[in-house]
Amino acid sequence: MPQPLGPDTLARLRTYTTPTLANAIETMNLRPRTAGFTAGRIRCVFPELGPMVGYAVTATCRAATAPPPEAAARRAALWRAIEAVPAPRIVVIQDLDEPAGVGAFWGEVQSTIHHALGCVGTVTNGGVRDLDEVRALGFHFFAGSVVVSHAYVHLVGVGGPVEIDGLPVRTGDLLHADQHGVLSIPHEAAGRLDDAVERVNQSEQEILAYCRRADFSRDGLEAIYLKRR
Numbered sequence: 001m002p003q004p005l006g007p008d009t010l011a012r013l014r015t016y017t018t019p020t021l022a023n024a025i026e027t028m029n030l031r032p033r034t035a036g037f038t039a040g041r042i043r044c045v046f047p048e049l050g051p052m053v054g055y056a057v058t059a060t061c062r063a064a065t066a067p068p069p070e071a072a073a074r075r076a077a078l079w080r081a082i083e084a085v086p087a088p089r090i091v092v093i094q095d096l097d098e099p100a101g102v103g104a105f106w107g108e109v110q111s112t113i114h115h116a117l118g119c120v121g122t123v124t125n126g127g128v129r130d131l132d133e134v135r136a137l138g139f140h141f142f143a144g145s146v147v148v149s150h151a152y153v154h155l156v157g158v159g160g161p162v163e164i165d166g167l168p169v170r171t172g173d174l175l176h177a178d179q180h181g182v183l184s185i186p187h188e189a190a191g192r193l194d195d196a197v198e199r200v201n202q203s204e205q206e207i208l209a210y211c212r213r214a215d216f217s218r219d220g221l222e223a224i225y226l227k228r229r
Helices: 007-013 018-026 069-083 108-116 131-137 193-211 218-228
Strands: 052-062 089-095 104-106 119-124 140-143 154-158 162-164 167-169 174-178 181-185
Touching: 018 174, 018 181, 018 193, 052 069, 052 119, 052 162, 069 089, 069 154, 089 104, 089 162, 089 174, 104 108, 104 119, 108 119, 108 131, 119 174, 167 181, 193 218
Parallel strands: 052 089, 089 119, 119 140
Antiparallel strands: 052 154, 052 174, 162 167, 174 181
């Protein structure tokens, strides 16, 4: 993966919302405007924690069937994979069950373990639980559901490509997530986002300021949009 971002750049990314960054990335024409974000079925469980930014570490899991004997070793494999990725880290786990979310991989114990390993949160289409304890830890949950039991939850694979709610994710991808959803930031865009955000904000502020004027008119609004063509 490219050179990790410095702490100041990561901190600035946490000051933006996912829609703001999505707008900025659109101006760079790096991917279709229909790509790079979750489709709305992943819940931000703790919106009060604000935006989450970090590098993805991927895995897959199941909870509806009993684990095979070799599954126990995959926990340590995930921990080693986490240490190979720069902090801050986000564990992205695709639940392969149909339907997903029979049992929760994430609760107080796993969140505490992964927090100690330098992870700031998780993105999963599966279930999560122990909300009060995990909220107090400050660990972000972006999940498909909130459930009661861990059932037979076990890891199936570590490090391979996954897809969460329409968003393909690979280990090392830079993710930004907040109450709107999860956004993948292209590495080649990360260092240019401040300038792109500023240009988008200036464009939007012109429209907003005009709409708030006492002499607002539809003709004037049309003139602003015609000027942008």
